[in-house]
Amino acid sequence: MNSRKVLLLLLSLLSVSMLVVAMYGGVHSQEENRVEVIFYIDTGLGGPQIINSCSRTVVVGENVSCVIDREIKFINNTKIVFRGWYKSRGDGNEELVTKDSSITVVAVEGEALQEYIAKYQVYYLIELDLGYSQIQDWKPRNGLFTLDILDMWEPAKGIRKVFFNWRGDITGKNPYIYIDKISKPIRAEAVWETQYYVEVISEYALSVKTGWFNEGQTIHVEPSNSPIYENNGETKIMLEKYLVDYWQEDKRDLEVVQDSLELDVDSPLTIKAVWVKLHHVILESSHIRSVLLDEWIRDGARLTYNELERDITWVNKTRIVFEKWVNDVSQDSKDIDILVTGPLKAYATWRVYYLVSVESSEPSIAIRVNNIGWVEKGSYVIINATPTERELGKGVRASFKEWVGSIISSEPVIEVRELDQSIIIKALWVKKYLVTIDAPDEVQISRQVWVREDEEHIITAPYRVNVDNNTRLIFSSWEGCNLTKQNTCILKDVTQPLTLKANYFVEKKIRIEAVSLNEEVIEEVHFNVKHESGEVLKLMSGDTAWMKIGKWRVMNATWRTWDVSSMYEFMLTRDSGELLKITIRIFRLSFKVNDYFGFPVKDAVIIVKTADGEIVYEGRTNEDGILDKVGPLPPLEMVAYITYGDYRVERNVSLKTSSPVYVTVPMSHTFIQIIMAMIVVVGSLSAYAIIRKIIRRRKEVPIAIPMPIELPPARTLEEEPSTLEKEVEKAPVVTLEDVVEKLRKSGEKPEEILGELAEMIETEKKKKGRRKSSTSEQSISKRGRQA
Incomplete structure (x- = not known):
């Protein structure tokens, strides 16, 4: 029994123990089956960072994936390129898992933490502009x-x-x-x-050689030695010019005829120096040792010298008979035609004669000579140029001046006893020309004068010649004179007879008057007048001025600030009077102001203004309602403002407006005075009649006795009016009410013209109408009672 209990107790303890072990083992196994998978990204630009979108905790055996970009670019020319996924080991090392940017891993049992790192390589952009190529890497x-x-x-x-x-x-x-x-x-x-690249082509050394030159560099090219002498100085080599040939077609080639060249290098070119080789060539005469030719001639050129004749005249007019050439040229022919390849010197041998040659600057004048032509040495020679003054006709004379040439003398006769040289002389004659002067008769000046061709002669004409008090001559110009200075004619190098004319223009002393269109003299009018010769004068009315005769044009006439030009041209003659009247566009107007009843309006203010508001004239009408001679007025479109009391009228006036200008106002003071006088007279007469009637009644009825009122016999409305009423109709009386009615019918507003008077008349009219209607009603009622 006890053993059974013990066994049961042991079984119970064993069951509890197994249960506890089972429970503990289940929890522990569940924790061991979960794995934390973390993904990192390492850009190389900082430390690794967790990829939260991919990292998480999973169960063993579960797949976890992560996808990232293979390449990422930044705006600063930097990029990162994916290298691979690496797994971290416990020893701190890493192993490559995959080079693919996407990865899928399995949670492995026994590893509570699995870490994977996506590693990138940093790249930088290399940008190089090499000019001939671009590098981007x-x-x-x-x-x-x-x-x-x-x-x-x-x-x-x-x-x-x-x-x-x-x-x-x-x-x-x-x-x-x-x-x-x-x-x-x-x-x-x-x-x-x-x-x-600058290519320099030259036969001889220059300061610049062929080579490369920087852009914009200035090069100065000149010969290293210039000139270069050879053959003992008888041959010289000189730089003639540079030919600059630009390789680019859009640049114009240059030819520089100088021994130096300076230019800025801005394109490839070729500079070619052109040299010239010159040889010294001398031709001399063996007899007189005179040099015939001394020149530097280009190498390879032909020397052609054919100026010699068999019998020639040497530079001193000596006759030389050619024999031959000697030295570098050996020939009998007088003409040389050879190719120059080096320095050359040749001598000519001659036979010499002396020449006596006498000429005259005037071929028509004969000179007497006893021996002339080729004369042997020692001969007697006499040369005679008398008489010294010769008439050539047609206003020309010749006067002996001197001998020139091998003999210089002012004596007209030359005598040589023994001839020892060539005589080549010339008789110089100076011509005298007749100069005729044409001038007005009033000008006191010589009419004829003889002038030498080699002398300067001055003729002065009077500048001003007074003919009378109102006429004068003014010098204007010379005709036929090649050099003038104001009124002076300077004759130089006269070669023929001349006719000079002293031109004068006539001026008249003129007094200027400006006359309006109404034949009225206007002051302070400024004129700009232009003569047909181009002369312009500025004049003012009332001025006295000297003016040329001829046609004048009035360029403009200004009065105050207005252009009043009317007469555009006028002619002045020598017979013109002292007074010149120039008509201008200035006028006057007259104004006549009446009221509607024909009565003249006095003291109506009339103001004439221009379009811009400037007042030209201001005045008042007289007792007859007339303002006469309004002006002077300019030729503008103007406005006349007529003001009378509160009434104002505007009239456009201009040069075309007819005069007088009639203006009508509603009512004048004269009419109002007449009305008032009539009212006073009518009132006085009415008062007088009433008083007189009262006095008469008092005389007839001294004692007040009531008397029946005798009513007039009843009359129907259809009865004819009495004879008195007919007469009144035939002679109507004009009242203020009639004036108001007439104004209304004419389209005027009586209130604006008569003011308060119109309102009073209207009020009185209404009162009379009411009284008349009441009186008619009383009369009808009385007649009814009587009936």
């Missing part, structure tokens, strides 16, 4: 970058680019680039220096 960070570019390159013929330096993130003047560790994006450009 991505290089890994801390990588090595090297580049060796060209020292120079030729984009076109004759143009080359020479490396100068780097500009940008790379500096220096070394074309070779070496960067051991790239730490950032690189942008740089190669700076090139442009050079142009």
Whole structure:
């Protein structure tokens, strides 16, 4: 029994123990089946960062995936490129899982934490502008970058680019680039220096040789030695010109005829120096040792000298008979025609005779000579040029001046006892020409004068000649004179008879008057008048001025500020009077102001204004309602303002407006005075009649006795009016009410013209109407009672 209890107790304890073990083991196994999978991204630009979108805790055996970008670019020319997924080991090392940007892993039992890292490589953009090419390349960070570019390159013929330096993130003047560790994006450009090829072609040395020159460089080309002498100085070589040939078709070639050239290099070109070789050629005479020719002649040119005759006249007019040429030229012919290839010197041998030659500057004048032509040495020669004054006719004379040539003398006769040289002389004669002067009769001046051709002669004409008090002559010009100074004629180098004319113009003393269209003299009118010769005068009315005769044109006439020109041309003659009247467009008007009843209006104010409001005239009408001679008025479109009391009228006036201008106003003071006088007279007469009637009744009825009122016999409305009423109709009386009614019918507004008077008349009219209607009713009622 006890053993059974113990056994049961043991079984119970065993069951409880197994239950506890089972419960504990279940919890522990559940925790061991969960794995935390974490994905990291390592961009290389900072520490690894967890990819939250992919990292999570999963059950063992569950798949976990993560996808990332293979390449990521940044705006600063930097990018990162995916390298692979790596798994972290417990020892700190990493192993490559996959190079694919997407990864799927399985949660492995026994690893509570699984870490995967996506690693990227950083790349930097290398941008290089080399001029001849562009480089854009991505290089890994801390990588090595090297580049060796060209020292120079030729984009076109004759143009080359020479490396100068780097500009940008790379500096220096070394074309070779070496960067051991790239730490950032690189942008740089190669700076090139442009050079142009200049080809220099020259037979002899110049200061500049063929080569490359920088763009914009100024080169100065000149001979190293100029001139260059050879053959003991008898041959010289000189630079003649430069030919500049630009290779580019859009540039114009140059030809510079100078021994030096300076230009700025801006394109490839060829400079060709053209040299000329000159040889010294001398031709002399062996007999008189005179040089015939001394010139520098171009190498290869032909020397042609054919100026000699067998019998020729040497420079001193000596007869030379040619024999032969000797020295560098050996020939009997007098003419030389050879090719010049070096210095040349030749001598001519002659037989000489003396020549006696006498000429006259005037071929028509004969000179007497005993021996003339080729005369032997020692002969007697006499030359006679008398008489010294000769008439040539037609206003021309000749006067002996001197001998010129081998003998210079002013004596007319030359005598040579023994001839020892050639005599080549010429008799110079000076001509005298008759100068006739044409001038008005009033001008006192010589009419004829003889003038030598080699002398200067001055003729002065009076500048001003007064004919009378109102007429004068004014010098204007010379005709036929080649040199003048004001009123002076200077005769030089006269070669023929002359007729001079002293031109004068006539001036009249004129007094200017400006006359309006109403034949009224207007003051302060300014004129600009132009003569047919072009002379312009500024005059004012009332001035006295000297004016040329002829046609004048009035350019403008100004009164105050207005152009009042009317007469455009006028003619002045020598017979014109002293007074010149110039009609201008100025006028006057008259105004006549009446009221509607024909009564003249006095003191009506009339103001004439221009379109811009300037007052030209202002005045008042007289007792007859007339304002006469309104003006002077300019030829404008104007407005006349007529004001009378509160009434104002405007009239457009101009030069075309007929005069007088009639103006009508509603009512004048004269009419009002007449009305008032009539009212006073009528009132006085009525009062007088009433008083007289009262007095008469008092005399007839001294005692007041009531008397029946005698009513007039009843009359129907259809009865004819009495004879008195007919007479009244035939002679109606004009009242203020009639005036108002007439104004209304004419379209006027009585209230604006008569003011309060019109309102009073209207009120009185209404009162009379009411009284009349009441009186008619009383009369009808009385007649009814009587009936």
